[in-house]
Amino acid sequence: MIKIENLNIHLSEFNLRDINLNIEENEFFILMGPTGAGKTVLLEALAGLIKTKSGNIIIGKKNITKLPPEKRGVGIVYQDYSLFPHLTVLENINYGLHFHKIDKTQAEKRLNRLVEDLNLSHLLKRFPLNLSGGELQRVALARALMVNPSVLLLDEPLSALDTNFREEIRAGLKRLHKNSNVTFLMVTHDFAEALSLADRAAVMNNGIIEQTGSIEDIFQRPDSTFVADFVGMKNLFAAQFRDTKALTGSIEIELGRKPANSHGYIAIRPENIVLSKESLASSMRNSFRGTVTGVLDQGLYYEVDVMVENVTFKSLITKSSLFELGIQEGIEMLLSFKSTAIHNF
Amino acid sequence: MRSKEPFFWITISCGIVIMAFILIPLVEMMTAPSFAMLKETIKDKDVVRSIWLSIYTAGLAAIISFVFGTPLAYLLARTDFTGKRFVESIIDLPIVIPHPVVGIAILSVAGRNHWIGQFFSDLGIRIMGSVTGIVVVLTFVGLPFYVNAVKNGFESISPRLENVSRSLGASMFSTFFRITFPLAWRSMLIGIIMCSARAISEFGAVVIVAYHPMIAPVMIYERFEAYGLKYSQPVAVWLVSVCLALFLILRILTLRNKKEA
Numbered sequence: 001m002i003k004i005e006n007l008n009i010h011l012s013e014f015n016l017r018d019i020n021l022n023i024e025e026n027e028f029f030i031l032m033g034p035t036g037a038g039k040t041v042l043l044e045a046l047a048g049l050i051k052t053k054s055g056n057i058i059i060g061k062k063n064i065t066k067l068p069p070e071k072r073g074v075g076i077v078y079q080d081y082s083l084f085p086h087l088t089v090l091e092n093i094n095y096g097l098h099f100h101k102i103d104k105t106q107a108e109k110r111l112n113r114l115v116e117d118l119n120l121s122h123l124l125k126r127f128p129l130n131l132s133g134g135e136l137q138r139v140a141l142a143r144a145l146m147v148n149p150s151v152l153l154l155d156e157p158l159s160a161l162d163t164n165f166r167e168e169i170r171a172g173l174k175r176l177h178k179n180s181n182v183t184f185l186m187v188t189h190d191f192a193e194a195l196s197l198a199d200r201a202a203v204m205n206n207g208i209i210e211q212t213g214s215i216e217d218i219f220q221r222p223d224s225t226f227v228a229d230f231v232g233m234k235n236l237f238a239a240q241f242r243d244t245k246a247l248t249g250s251i252e253i254e255l256g257r258k259p260a261n262s263h264g265y266i267a268i269r270p271e272n273i274v275l276s277k278e279s280l281a282s283s284m285r286n287s288f289r290g291t292v293t294g295v296l297d298q299g300l301y302y303e304v305d306v307m308v309e310n311v312t313f314k315s316l317i318t319k320s321s322l323f324e325l326g327i328q329e330g331i332e333m334l335l336s337f338k339s340t341a342i343h344n345f
Numbered sequence: 346m347r348s349k350e351p352f353f354w355i356t357i358s359c360g361i362v363i364m365a366f367i368l369i370p371l372v373e374m375m376t377a378p379s380f381a382m383l384k385e386t387i388k389d390k391d392v393v394r395s396i397w398l399s400i401y402t403a404g405l406a407a408i409i410s411f412v413f414g415t416p417l418a419y420l421l422a423r424t425d426f427t428g429k430r431f432v433e434s435i436i437d438l439p440i441v442i443p444h445p446v447v448g449i450a451i452l453s454v455a456g457r458n459h460w461i462g463q464f465f466s467d468l469g470i471r472i473m474g475s476v477t478g479i480v481v482v483l484t485f486v487g488l489p490f491y492v493n494a495v496k497n498g499f500e501s502i503s504p505r506l507e508n509v510s511r512s513l514g515a516s517m518f519s520t521f522f523r524i525t526f527p528l529a530w531r532s533m534l535i536g537i538i539m540c541s542a543r544a545i546s547e548f549g550a551v552v553i554v555a556y557h558p559m560i561a562p563v564m565i566y567e568r569f570e571a572y573g574l575k576y577s578q579p580v581a582v583w584l585v586s587v588c589l590a591l592f593l594i595l596r597i598l599t600l601r602n603k604k605e606a
Contacts, residue, residue, distance in 0.1 A: 012425070044508070047508070047512050048511075048512075049508045049511070049512075068511070068516075068517075069508070069511040069512050070511050070512070070513075070514045070515055070516055072512075074512060075512055075513070076508065076509060076512045078505050078508075078509065080503070080505065082503060082505040082506050082508070082509045084506060084509075084510075084524055085528065086527045086528055095510070095513055095515075095523075096513035096514050096515075098514075098515070098519070098523075099513065099514030099515050099516075099519065100514050143509075143513070144509075144512075144513070147513055147514060149512075
C-alpha cells in the first residue's frame, strides 16, 4: 500500500540513504530506532514536508513523490501534538473539513464517532492551552482522522505521556486502528510499545534501514549487531562456526544446526540464560561454569554478569531468585541456555 | 539573590540612577509649559498640521513596512539559505547609519541627475520637499524595526503547526491566513508600533530631504532655533502626548487580542 523505493534525502547535516519499505494496506507498522536515526525525517518525507533527492513514494497506486502535502491524504500526529492554539478543540478537529468536500451528515457522523471513541465530548469548547498531555493527544488523533486519510503517521505519540497513561492510549490506538481502514505508521524507540501494537516493523539507524520484518523476527533474529543491541540482545559475540558448533573466545557453544557462514555473530537474550547452583536435568545443551563478576539493579530485574573463561554472559533474573540463589559477586554459578535460544548471523 | 549582599545594592542603585536619568528631563519638559500656553499652541494651525503630518506619514511608513516587510520576515523566519546573514545585516543597516547620512543617501538617488530620480520625476512624483519624500525617509528608518519584530513573531510559531495544517489539506496560502497570521498578529501589531514610533522620532534624515512640509520634530527644532526653549516645549509636549495616547490605544488592543486567544 505504501511503497518506498530507493529514497534518498539530503538535509544540511543529515542524510537518509537508500530507503526501501513496503507497508500493507490497513497495517499497523512500526518504525524503530534510536534518537537521531532519521525516523521523523522519513515521516515528514512521506507527508511531503521535506524535499526528497531521489527515489519514489507510492501510496495505493499513485506516485506521490512530487505532490504537495495537501494533496497526499497523509495525516500526521507529532510528538508535541501541535494543536492550533487559537482554535477550540472542536475547531481543531474540524479544521481539515474546510479543505475537503465531505457530505455534512457524513462529517457529523464521523465527528460523533471520533468524539465518542476518543472520549472528547467534555473538551470540545475548550482551548488546547489548558488540556493535559493525554487529552491533547486524543484531540490530535481526532483531528488527523477527521479527514479520513489513507495513511496516518504517528511520531512517538506515547513518549511524552505518563507511564500509567500510556497503557490506556496504547489500547486506544489499537482500537482506533481496528475500527478504521487507515494504515498506521508509528515511530517509537520503545520496543515494548512495538511488541504490543504492531505485527511488522523496521529498525532505522543513522539514516538507513537496518532491518525490516515481523516484530518476532526482529526481536529474536536480528540481522546486524546494531539491531541485536537495540532489541536488547545483550549477549552478542563474534564467533567462528565449525560444523554445528560456534567458537567464541575459548569456549565452544552447541548451536544444534549448521550455519551457512564460517564466521559471524551469535546473540542470546539475557532472559534466556538460566542461572543455577547445580547442573540442571534438562534439555539445555549448553551449560558452563563461571564466576559472577557483577550484579546490577535494573528496577524489576537484576542483571547478573557471569564470566566463563574469557567470555562475559549477561543474564536477567528476578529479585526473588537472586536472593534464593544467594548470588553475589565472586561466587561460582552454572549458566545454561538452549541451543534454540541462540541466534546466529 | 540575598538582599544583604553588596551586589544586590549595586544593581538597585544603578536601576535608580537610570530611572532618574530618563524620567527627570522628560518630566521637567512635560511640566514646563503652562496650561494657557499649551492651549494657545494647539490653536495654532501650523502646529496641528505638523503633528498630524508626523502621525500620518509615520503611519504610512508602518503600513508600507507591513505590506512589504511581512513576507520578507516570514522568509527569514522559515528558511535557511546561503547569504541569509548578509540579508539580515542589510535590513539592520538603517538602524546603524547616522540619520543625516540616510537623508543624503536618499537625496542622491532622488535627484534629477540619477536615473531613479529622473524616472519618478517623469511620473510626476517629487521626493525632495514633499510628503512622498517624508514617507520614503520614514519607511527607510522604520522598516528594520518592523521586520525584526515580525520575524521574531514568526520564529516563535512552530513550523509543525503549518505542517499539520498542510497535511490536513490546506494550501500554503490557506495555512498562512488560517494559522500563521492569527498567531503572528500580535507581533505584527508590535512591529507596527515599533516602526511608527521610530518613524515619528526621525529628524535628521527628514530635515535634509524635506524641511517643508514641516513634520513636528522639524517644527520643534525651528521654534527652538528662532524663539528659544520656551516656545519649542509646548509643541514637544503635544507631540509626545498624542504619540503616547496612540501607542497606548494600540497596546490595549493587543492585550485584548491576547485574552481572546
